[in-house]
Amino acid sequence: MTAMLNVKDLRAYYGQVQALHGLTFALNEGSLTTLLGANGAGKTTTLRAICNMVRSTGAIEFEGKPLSGKSTENVVRLGIAHVPQGRGTFTTMTVEENLQLGAITRTDRKNIVADIERMYEHFPVLKERHTQQAGTLSGGEQQMLAVARALMLRPRLMLLDEPSFGLAPLIVRELFKILGKINREDKVTILVVEQNAQLALELADQAYVIETGKIVMSGNAKEIASNEDVRKSYLGY
Amino acid sequence: MELFTNQVLAGIATGAIYACMALAVVMIYQAIDHLNFAQGEMAMFSTFISWQLMQWGVPYWWSFILTLAISFAGGILIERLLFKPLAKAPVLTNVAGFIALFAIVNSVAGLIWDFTIKQYPTPFGSAPFLGSQLISTHQAGMIGVTLLMLVGLYLFFQFTRIGLAMRAAAALPESARLVGVNTSWMIALGWGMASAIGAVAGILIAPVVFLEPNMMGGVLVYGFAAAVLGGLSSPLGAVIGGFLVGVFENLAGTYIPGVGNELKLPIALALIITVLVFKPAGLFGRAIVKRV
Secondary structure, eight states: EEEEEEEEEEEEEEOOOOOOEEEEEEETOOEEEEEEEEEEHHHHHHHHHHHTSSSEEEEEEEETTTTTOHHHHHHHHHHEEEEEETOOOOOOOHHHHHHHTTTTTTTOHHHHHHHHHHHHHOOHHHTTTTBBGGGSOOOHHHHHHHHHHTTOOOOEEEEEEEETTOOOOOHHHHHHHHHHHHHHHHHOOOEEEEEHHHHHHOOOOOEEEEEEEEEEEEHHHHHHHHEEEEHIIIIII | OOHHHHHHHHHHHHHHHHHHHHHHHHHHHHSSSSTTTHHHHHHHHHHHHHHHHHHHTTOOOHHHHHHHHHHHHHHHHIIIISSSSTTTTTTTHHHHHHHHHHHHHHHHHHHOOSSSBOOOOTTTOOSBGOSSSBBBBBHHHHHHHHHHHHHHHHHHHOOOHHHHHHHHHHOOOHHHHHTTOHHHHHHHHHHHHHHHHHHHHHHHHHHOOOTTTTTTHHHHHHHHHHHHHHOOHHHHHHHHHHHHHHHHHHHHHHHHHTTTTHHHHHHHHHHHHHHHOOOOOSSSSOOOOOOO
């Protein structure tokens, strides 16, 4: 397997404050990787640095191409979809407009209509609500919409920032099931940042643990899940 | 009764111009969250360009189209050169930028075309409209062009992908970038469109107020008033606000004793303040439905 995303010695800064202290990790093509860590460990910053939304140094390569110096929208255009924390829903637009926006950079117009239908198959609730203002959806529905919007890009890599945040456990399970399906069937490489370590480790095949801006552990998700330190710190048993 | 109808129709006609200016103001406000104080001067400059083209023998409608194109490009240029560098600057820096732009455009126009007032032609003629004495064909034309423009903009924003991208960039810039929208260019595009809309307003009002560098001063104040009244987040509100301000201004001038022509402006502004006290988002400002 070749590495699709290669991150080397990533350091990120918010003003004078350094949030990442030399992160190095790689994502294999087709993998579903989770990045675990406590609040403030730098998980969100890592995702934001990949899309050049924070000031950072170090090298990030996507499919062999360096991402540094590219604007956020140009990183996205390479096929990297980012579902941000808080979901980034266009609340004043309809559900369908949100989906169309996901495909705004694509030129294959005919396929866009078909893709919207496919999203409605993945997430039937969105079809029911397709003319509704997206801001009126429940939290879970908005998260589904955010994932669907990201998929409309036909991404090669999808970054998800705490998709479980604020959702009922049942909805989280459903969402994670769909993510697994997307990863297997649509061959989308996924990097998911999570605080819900247990679920994330069940879903993922690779895992990294991040503490105060550094990777402290990496490996197969099952191994990580059975690691005693991880169990104590993140799984709570 | 005829006086009343007359005043309402005349109000709608001038309201059409306020509506255009309000529309231009809203376009830029949506894009960068600032009121463009130089909107009126930009419109005036565009009008001078069309006048100059006609002086050189270009027919009316060609000069109209050319002026729109030049104004569109000019708006983009102004954004790229002046306001893109100010994007992250504090509000007051931006205000200073707008005032500087106002002064520069105003004096440059005076320098090139001097401050004497000039006649400006109308393509609609000034005969009574449909034989009625109430409004002239030019006034009817002003209303027609404004409505046409509003429909065009509605279709653009609702049914084209670039319109959708512009709305996204205005609503949530960060999310827009995350779906690949080049938000910076969307802002420039907004400036171009606002500048072209302003040009239409200038060209339509010039036959009424005559062409000179200070022609848009009063009009812009009414345009702001209309935009605030209708709601700065709503293009449709801005247009309706424009018509309302125009009608109200005329009726107050006619029927409230002591107002006359001189006190029209304060009366209109008082109306706006009243509306804002009771409906701060403006009459049509979107109350955003949100579930957390």
